[in-house]
Amino acid sequence: MKSGIAVKLAILLAVVGVTAAALTGAYSYGVSRQLLVEASQQSLLAATQVLGRRIDTGLQEVVRNLQILARHPAARSMLRQGDAGSRQQLDELFELMMRANPAYFQIRLISAADFGLERVRVDRQGASFVRVADDDLQEKGHFSYVSETLKQPPGSVYMSRITINHERGVHAGAERPSMQLAMPVEDDKGKPLGVVVINLDVDGMFALLAVDLPADFRLFLANGDGDILLHPDHAKVFGFDRGRRVLIQEEFAATAALVDGRQSRVVFQDVAGSGALQSALLAFVQQPLGPRSEERQLFVGLAQPLSSAREGAQRFGQLILVSVLVLGLLGILVAMLLARLALRPLRQLTDAAQRFGRGEGTSELPVARDDEIGELARSFRQMQQQIGEQMDSLQASQQQLQQLAQYDPLTGLPNRRMLQDRMDLAISRARRHDEQLALLFIDLDNFKDINDGWGHDAGDIVLMEVAHRLRQSVRAVDTVARLGGDEFVILLDVPGSRQDIINIVIKLLEQLSLGIPFQGITLRVGASVGISLFPDDGASPAALLVSADRAMYQVKARGRGGYGFAVLQE
Numbered sequence: 333m334k335s336g337i338a339v340k341l342a343i344l345l346a347v348v349g350v351t352a353a354a355l356t357g358a359y360s361y362g363v364s365r366q367l368l369v370e371a372s373q374q375s376l377l378a379a380t381q382v383l384g385r386r387i388d389t390g391l392q393e394v395v396r397n398l399q400i401l402a403r404h405p406a407a408r409s410m411l412r413q414g415d416a417g418s419r420q421q422l423d424e425l426f427e428l429m430m431r432a433n434p435a436y437f438q439i440r441l442i443s444a445a446d447f448g449l450e451r452v453r454v455d456r457q458g459a460s461f462v463r464v465a466d467d468d469l470q471e472k473g474h475f476s477y478v479s480e481t482l483k484q485p486p487g488s489v490y491m492s493r494i495t496i497n498h499e500r501g502v503h504a505g506a507e508r509p510s511m512q513l514a515m516p517v518e519d520d521k522g523k524p525l526g527v528v529v530i531n532l533d534v535d536g537m538f539a540l541l542a543v544d545l546p547a548d549f550r551l552f553l554a555n556g557d558g559d560i561l562l563h564p565d566h567a568k569v570f571g572f573d574r575g576r577r578v579l580i581q582e583e584f585a586a587t588a589a590l591v592d593g594r595q596s597r598v599v600f601q602d603v604a605g606s607g608a609l610q611s612a613l614l615a616f617v618q619q620p621l622g623p624r625s626e627e628r629q630l631f632v633g634l635a636q637p638l639s640s641a642r643e644g645a646q647r648f649g650q651l652i653l654v655s656v657l658v659l660g661l662l663g664i665l666v667a668m669l670l671a672r673l674a675l676r677p678l679r680q681l682t683d684a685a686q687r688f689g690r691g692e693g694t695s696e697l698p699v700a701r702d703d704e705i706g707e708l709a710r711s712f713r714q715m716q717q718q719i720g721e722q723m724d725s726l727q728a729s730q731q732q733l734q735q736l737a738q739y740d741p742l743t744g745l746p747n748r749r750m751l752q753d754r755m756d757l758a759i760s761r762a763r764r765h766d767e768q769l770a771l772l773f774i775d776l777d778n779f780k781d782i783n784d785g786w787g788h789d790a791g792d793i794v795l796m797e798v799a800h801r802l803r804q805s806v807r808a809v810d811t812v813a814r815l816g817g818d819e820f821v822i823l824l825d826v827p828g829s830r831q832d833i834i835n836i837v838i839k840l841l842e843q844l845s846l847g848i849p850f851q852g853i854t855l856r857v858g859a860s861v862g863i864s865l866f867p868d869d870g871a872s873p874a875a876l877l878v879s880a881d882r883a884m885y886q887v888k889a890r891g892r893g894g895y896g897f898a899v900l901q902e
């Protein structure tokens with residue numbers, strides 16, 4: 333009982349508390365994880381849309397630059413006359429513009445005549461620029477950025493598809509993803525004299541546009557048909573250039589809706605991971621290009637690793653774990669405290685029962701409570717009282733039985749049994765100290781006559797008075813017993829000399845000879861006394877009694893009313 337129920341109750345309460353805290357924590361963690369992923373999806377989508385708009389803005393910037401170049405007087409002059417001054421001016425202008433725009437591979441002025449001969453061309457070459465000499469200029473009339481641009485209405489811009497640049501001698505732009513934007517250069521009547529072409533470094537442009545994105549974000553780009561142009565896994569880009577198309581809608585099934593025009597943006601989770609990607613959140617948006625664009629549209633995508641999207645959830649999870657642990661510990665402490673409090677009255681009851689069992693009396697009990705424990709305490713108190721009463725009555729009965737077993741009920745004197753015990757004790761003591769004992773056997777004379785003459789009650793009165801007088805006549809250490817009928821025995825402890833014994837007996841006989849008043853008359857009774865001595869007349873109680881009894885009969889035989897020693901009879 334000491335701590336068994338308390339510990340079990342505490343454990344139960346603690347388990348319930350900790351489980352509740354853990355479940356709440358787990359639920360909150362799950363919900364927060366989901367909410368964080370959803371929030372990340374939304375912000376990823378927003379970032380992708382911003383990126384799409386940046387592409388558009390970036391292209392508009394190129395268009396503005398094209399307009400500057402196409403309307404520049406030196407461009408017209410160069411196309412008409414091919415003068416060195418214009419050439420010099422344009423070389424400088426092109427280089428200046430390329431210096432200001434790191435994503436430009438090349439700027440050219442191409443004539444509408446001479447099979448589209450390049451007239452001015454500046455190529456990027458690492459950190460420097462190459463102003464291509466006249467001898468190295470090529471005819472480009474068969475390229476659509478020349479032929480198509482020349483067909484454009486005045487002031488409009490042509491945008492090519494994004495391809496790998498296989499043109500010869502293009503310096504930095506060789507074999508790199510690129511896109512040409514071109515605008516016609518017209519004379520005063522709007523007749524095209526040639527075109528100005530900006531060759532755009534697609535990778536470079538995207539690197540610039542995505543420069544402020546988090547480092548673990550990955551960028552995707554696909555053309556209007558879904559061909560992948562930008563992908564973390566370089567093996568998947570420009571598949572069509574190697575004769576094996578790799579499509580974004582095959583790579584990510586969720587983008588199919590985008591490519592076939594059903595949706596303009598998608599966001600999804602790619603748990604399995606794909607190629608160089610880990611499990612990630614992905615967002616793709618459709619970015620329309622101008623009406624005269626060969627591509628018509630691009631698909632721009634961003635991927636964020638799921639681990640980074642869930643970073644907050646992980647921190648939250650750790651926080652929850654710590655909270656659950658702290659709450660769990662608190663729960664255990666509170667549970668133990670509650671269990672102790674709840675079990676205090678039970679412990680009180682147990683203590684009370686144990687004290688009562690050890691006979692240490694009653695102790696404080698929670699009897700004032702009005703609950704089940706109070707009821708139990710009151711029942712226990714009642715039971716204690718009943719047991720107490722029963723114990724008292726049992727003790728009284730035991731005392732009564734003991735009295736009956738050892739005392740004569742009429743006179744209250746020790747009976748034969750107790751006399752036997754007293755004699756045993758006295759004999760062993762006398763033997764140890766080498767002392768004497770004297771046993772007086774007293775039998776009333778003609779007692780039957782009193783019974784017969786005055787009734788049994790009179791006999792009882794006489795017997796009681798005799799007992800009283802015998803008791804008064806000897807010391808407290810001496811034993812006066814009634815053997816039964818009218819027979820009494822006195823055991824004198826250390827009796828002194830024979831004469832001392834005789835003096836006591838004479839005194840006894842005098843006391844007994846005095847009248848006993850009964851219902852207005854005086855009753856008289858005499859007695860015969862036989863005396864035996866220890867150790868002379870017997871070594872045991874029985875032997876001493878026999879000797880004294882025999883001596884008493886001899887007194888009776890001599891005529892009653894006197895005393896005699898056992899030894900004297902032999």
Ligand SMILES: Nc1nc2c(ncn2[C@@H]2O[C@H](COP(=O)(O)OP(=O)(O)OP(=O)(O)O)[C@@H](O)[C@H]2O)c(=O)[nH]1
Nearest residue numbers: 775776777778779780781783788789791792817818
């Ligand atoms: N009133 C009363 N009488 C008792 C009691 N016990 C025994 N008696 C009577 O005591 C008497 C004893 O008789 P005895 O000792 O034979 O006769 P006695 O008259 O004393 O004669 P002796 O001893 O020869 O002198 C009997 O009549 C018993 O009935 C008792 O407790 N009360």
